[in-house]
Amino acid sequence: MSEERDQRECVLLAAFEGWNDACQAATNVVRHLVSRYESREIRHISCDGYYDYQVSRPMLCRVTGRPRIIWPQTTFYEITLPTGRRLYAQIAPEPNYRWREYCRQSLHIADELDVDRIVTLGSMFADCPHTRPLPVDVSHDLDEAGRSCDCGANDDEGGYSGPVGIPTVLDDMAREQSFATTSLWASIPQYSGNDDCPQATLNLLRRLGRELGLGFDEGDLEARANEWNAKVTMLLRCSDQLADYVHHLEREWDRAQEARRAASENPRQAEQLVRETEDFLRNL
Known part of the structure; x- marks a missing residue:
């Protein structure tokens, strides 16, 4: 626009x-x-x-x-x-x-x-x-x-x-x-x-x-956002199960980001990453 x-x-x-x-x-x-x-x-x-x-x-x-x-x-x-x-x-x-x-x-x-x-x-x-x-x-x-x-x-x-x-x-x-x-x-x-x-x-x-x-x-939104992030991070320290779940989400997020970067640079490599990500999720 x-x-x-x-x-x-x-x-x-x-x-x-x-x-x-x-x-x-x-x-x-x-x-x-x-x-x-x-x-x-x-x-x-x-x-x-x-x-x-x-x-x-x-x-x-x-x-x-x-x-x-x-x-x-x-x-x-x-x-x-x-x-x-x-x-x-x-x-x-x-x-x-x-x-x-x-x-x-x-x-x-x-x-x-x-x-x-x-x-x-x-x-x-x-x-x-x-x-x-x-x-x-x-x-x-x-x-x-x-x-x-x-x-x-x-x-x-x-x-x-x-x-x-x-x-x-x-x-x-x-x-x-x-x-x-x-x-x-x-x-x-x-x-x-x-x-x-x-x-x-x-x-x-x-x-x-x-x-x-x-x-x-x-x-003050950024300062309040930082406080929110610190508070949620504290929750993970109180629960190993929750921490493991968040680590799983992080891996999934990072793999998706890597696939997007590869798609913009090399479509063939992106297809391979998508297959690997699907295999990873099926084996969780």
């Missing part, structure tokens, strides 16, 4: 709490941007008809000492960067009901804001080691041929098939309405627990910046 197009393009980021948001890594990208830059709420989608309140429960808060019920809702932000460029961001719990109607309402707001591109953010648990760069998977316009992967993630040439969440549905409906779409998904080690994963948030933020041709203020 050219720098001139970067300046013209109006982008809406979308992230949803729940199934699509392991360790809150995706929604924390939006929260980070809202906290680091001049931001204001500009639109909302009412919760009525979209949520099961036994799943997405209302919250009791106190405002100036008085109790107030906060219902789940969708909030749209306008984020103004120091360069003067504006981004829009949508954040919400994943709806329980009427996904198509919810997406139509979201896209109607995007159209009102003159949005050109919708970027959905997600995070998922995966078999990846925390001792290697956490993968960020990127796809454009739901085109599997255009899918790319950062940080050595395993990429299935056939593309993903299976259950999807609201980001994928929003992508699909946006494409049908002629919006450009980009999807960014971070992978998080499944053994690391459910606490926030600032490393995945940082990787998503950096990849988002490269996709948009922007350099974002990272704040």
Whole structure:
């Protein structure tokens, strides 16, 4: 994408709490941007008809000492960067009901804001080691041929098939309405627990910046990511079984990286490495 197009393009980021948001890594990208830059709420989608309140429960808060019920809702932000460029961001719990109607309402707001591109953010648990760069998977316009992967993630040439969440549905409906779409998904080690994963948030933020041709203020994310890595490493010292599992993931990751390097240099050698990797995995 050219720098001139970067300046013209109006982008809406979308992230949803729940199934699509392991360790809150995706929604924390939006929260980070809202906290680091001049931001204001500009639109909302009412919760009525979209949520099961036994799943997405209302919250009791106190405002100036008085109790107030906060219902789940969708909030749209306008984020103004120091360069003067504006981004829009949508954040919400994943709806329980009427996904198509919810997406139509979201896209109607995007159209009102003159949005050109919708970027959905997600995070998922995966078999990846925390001792290697956490993968960020990127796809454009739901085109599997255009899918790319950062940080050595395993990429299935056939593309993903299976259950999807609201980001994928929003992508699909946006494409049908002629919006450009980009999807960014971070992978998080499944053994690391459910606490926030600032490393995945940082990787998503950096990849988002490269996709948009922007350099974002990272704040304390790198320091928090280092703390997260140290904490997860400590878990390995408490469990030999977990340490062995992570060493297995490291070997698999390193073999995949070696195969990619060989593929770019020598296709015949790459085929041999793929066979060796398959034999290695079968014999585990």
